[in-house]
Amino acid sequence: METDGQGYEDYAHQARELISEIESGNFSEADNLIDGLTKLRESALFQDLGKLTRELHDTLSNFQVDVRISELTESEIPDAKERLNHVIELTEKAANRTLNVVEETLPRTEQLDQRATQLKAQWDRFTHRDMKVEEFRGLSKEIDEFLSWTSENATRIHGGLSEVMMAQDFQDLTGQIIRRVITLVQDVEDNLVGLIRVTGQAIKPVEAPTPTAQKSVEAEGPQVPGLEKVEVVTGQDEVDDLLSSLGF
Amino acid sequence: MKILIVDDFSTMRRIIKNLLRELGFNNTQEADDGATALPMLQSIEFDFLVTDWNMPGMQGIDLLKAVRADENLSSLPVLMVTAEAKKDQIVEAAQAGVNGYIVKPFTAQTLNEKIEKIFERIEASNG
Numbered sequence: 001m002e003t004d005g006q007g008y009e010d011y012a013h014q015a016r017e018l019i020s021e022i023e024s025g026n027f028s029e030a031d032n033l034i035d036g037l038t039k040l041r042e043s044a045l046f047q048d049l050g051k052l053t054r055e056l057h058d059t060l061s062n063f064q065v066d067v068r069i070s071e072l073t074e075s076e077i078p079d080a081k082e083r084l085n086h087v088i089e090l091t092e093k094a095a096n097r098t099l100n101v102v103e104e105t106l107p108r109t110e111q112l113d114q115r116a117t118q119l120k121a122q123w124d125r126f127t128h129r130d131m132k133v134e135e136f137r138g139l140s141k142e143i144d145e146f147l148s149w150t151s152e153n154a155t156r157i158h159g160g161l162s163e164v165m166m167a168q169d170f171q172d173l174t175g176q177i178i179r180r181v182i183t184l185v186q187d188v189e190d191n192l193v194g195l196i197r198v199t200g201q202a203i204k205p206v207e208a209p210t211p212t213a214q215k216s217v218e219a220e221g222p223q224v225p226g227l228e229k230v231e232v233v234t235g236q237d238e239v240d241d242l243l244s245s246l247g248f
Numbered sequence: 249m250k251i252l253i254v255d256d257f258s259t260m261r262r263i264i265k266n267l268l269r270e271l272g273f274n275n276t277q278e279a280d281d282g283a284t285a286l287p288m289l290q291s292i293e294f295d296f297l298v299t300d301w302n303m304p305g306m307q308g309i310d311l312l313k314a315v316r317a318d319e320n321l322s323s324l325p326v327l328m329v330t331a332e333a334k335k336d337q338i339v340e341a342a343q344a345g346v347n348g349y350i351v352k353p354f355t356a357q358t359l360n361e362k363i364e365k366i367f368e369r370i371e372a373s374n375g
Contacts, residue, residue: 162356165266169353172257173331176302217309217340219302222331222352232333236358239338239351246342 010040069191077188079227080181086224087174094170101160101167108153115146176221250293251276254285254311255300255329260352264298264329267356271363282306286314289321296363301330301337309341316345325366329354 018033122139125131131139223232233239251273255261261278268276277292279285282299283306289297297315301308308328315321327348328341338349347369348362 162270165263166353166356168259169263172255172260173352175257176331217337219307219309219332219337220334221302223333231335233335233338233351234333236351236354239333239349242335242338243342243349246339248342 011037014040068187069195072184072188072191076184079224080184082227083177083181083224087177090170090174094167097167098164101163105157105160108157112150112153115149119143119146173222177224180221249273249275249295251296251298252279252285252288252294253277253298254279254282254303254308256280256303257300260300260329264359267359268298270356271360282308282311282314285311289315289324290318294324296366297324297326298329299326301328301332301341309337309344312341312344312346325370327362327366329359 014033014037018030018037021027021030021033119139119142122131122142126136126139233242251268253261253264253268253276255264255278258278258280261280265276265278268274273296277288277294279288281303285297285299286306288294297311299308299311306314308330312326312328315324315326325347326345327350328346329350329352331352332338333351341349347366350358350362
């Protein structure tokens with residue numbers, strides 16, 4: 001809006017005239033003066049509006065529509081969502097694998113403890129010569145059973161712990177996927193900063209997204225179901241088949 | 249038998265180290281990428297290399313190529329244990345002279361089999 005004194009002096013002059021015409025009863029002249037004041041007001045508005053329009057136009061002209069942004073929104077952000085969903089699946093699977101083993105192993109160790117405590121009491125009686133021969137025969141059989149059972153349990157607990165260890169591979173696999181998403185977020189950020197920092201280049205039409213050329217052997221981390229873009233193997237068997245076809 | 253385990257994730261290095269220990273290989277060392285691994289390989293004599301592919305710094309495939317290009321290391325057995333599952337990647341590794349290729353996630357049994365197979369081959373070619 002116009003704030004300089006000049007504009008308001010015009011208003012003041014015409015307003016004084018308007019009052020004097022109204023007081024003198026010259027209403028048609030008063031109407032003319034009101035029209036004049038309105039025009040004065042409108043022209044200031046139009047000037048400001050014109051200025052705003054020009055700024056908007058300049059801004060739009062300076063704004064380069066980055067092809068990269070449409071590529072990001074059209075394919076990479078949906079891909080990133082898939083990747084993160086896959087991370088949830090992998091971590092859930094690892095947690096369940098671990099908890100299953102824990103739930104199976106805890107009762108085993110409790111039983112082991114109970115039976116050992118029980119046998120220890122009997123054994124103590126035997127070492128204090130407080131046991132009849134008949135009873136000792138029974139104890140000896142129980143100890144024999146307990147030793148076999150302990151060995152079998154140790155094997156199972158060992159298996160369980162190996163399972164828990166293997167379940168931790170999720171940290172590597174999800175870590176690789178999350179790293180890719182972090183790179184994408186960084187890319188989006190850079191592009192948004194670029195958008196905000198309006199450059200002096202002319203407006204360009206949105207071109208069809210050009211897929212970023214990738215070297216075929218570039219590492220890209222674990223495959224995410226549904227996002228495989230080129231031929232991938234789905235398990236160790238396929239790796240072995242492929243390698244044997246190459247003479248391995 | 250001295251084995252070098254190369255992976256950028258310490259959890260995976262621990263898993264491989266523990267699996268190798270189960271298989272009777274107690275003498276292992278670790279590196280977190282190819283750039284750290286290569287000088288170790290050049291300064292200490294290792295008998296076996298287990299490496300990931302996707303690592304910051306020097307990637308596993310480049311480490312493999314560097315090993316094959318180094319006359320002192322060229323015959324070192326190399327097993328890749330990686331999440332990279334594209335067919336052309338496996339072909340690339342095979343062409344670069346890898347001795348075995350395992351895709352993650354893998355089982356203890358797979359690791360055992362591949363290692364045995366690699367040593368059987370080496371013995372067969374030496375004998």
